[in-house]
Amino acid sequence: PQDYLPDLYLAVGNGELTEMLATFEASANDVACGLRAEHMLLLRLSSAQCAKRFLILTGLAGSGKTKLAQAFARWITPPIEEGEESNPHCAMIPVGADWTGNEHILGYPNGLDNKSYFAKPALDLILHAHSHPDIPHFLILDEMNLSHVERYFADILSAIESDAKIPLHREAERRSEKQLIPTDIELPTNLFIIGTVNVDETTYMFSPKVLDRANVIEFRMDVVELEGFLDNPAKPDLSKLDGKGASFGKAFVNAAKSPVTVPPDVKVAYDAEM
Secondary structure (H helix, E strand, O other): OOHHHHHHOOOOOOOOHHHHHHHHHHOOOOOOOOOOHHHHHHHHHHHHHHHEEEEEEEEEEOHHHHHHHHHHHHHHHOOOOOOOOOOEEEEEEEEEOOOOOOHHOOOOOOOOOEEEEEHHHHHHHHHHHHHOOOOOOOEEEEOHHHOHHHHHHHHHHHHHHHHEEEEEOOOOEEEEEOOOEEOOOOOHHHHHHHHOOOOOOOOOOOOOHHHHHOOOEEEOOOOOHHHHHHHHHOOOOOOHHHOOHHHHHHHHHHHHOOOOOOHHHHHHHHHHOO
């Protein structure tokens, strides 16, 4: 509920996340960046990820779901270093309409060579997150419901609920082009998953099993926001956000791992709501 969400947010971060939110809001709405995002939406975006590291953004096509997810990920993670082709802390993956298995997320062992493994960007991101536990990593699944989520994402959904390891292969050692692939893997606590969703005749609905493991934010546009865009229809430049909030990364990860106690001044309203 929006009336006491700010108080809960302050309780989780002990002020650090409140400062983070104010800084991100200023960066996102800066003229040079051109991203329009109102305060309560950004508050919900960041606090929803702290409460559950799996977030679903739904709403009309073109309402800014993917852009906002990319903006936050690029802002709070370190910028790309010289020699890197892409941000190793963030993977933007468009979901295909023909995904029926987890190989699109976790890759698969090479059936012709028991020493090699065909990795995918999502698996590379998970392994990188394990190696850098104080830095948040973001897996953004664009158009997440173009295929049945329960089919290609079953292992991840199970791991979110049970904290169990995900099996990858059975050999003593397999390697991808980049690194050694373990036989199984846990979901790191600094991995945040954001799925964007459109609801139309080309997509599938989510089952309760998926929704139970995620927070959901619905994007809605009002007349004022549409008028503001039509007055200045500029395309956002997300490069202006790269690494600007990286100093808040560790606090964000710690907040997502920390237990939350409801502040006394909002506990009555919270208990009644629950």
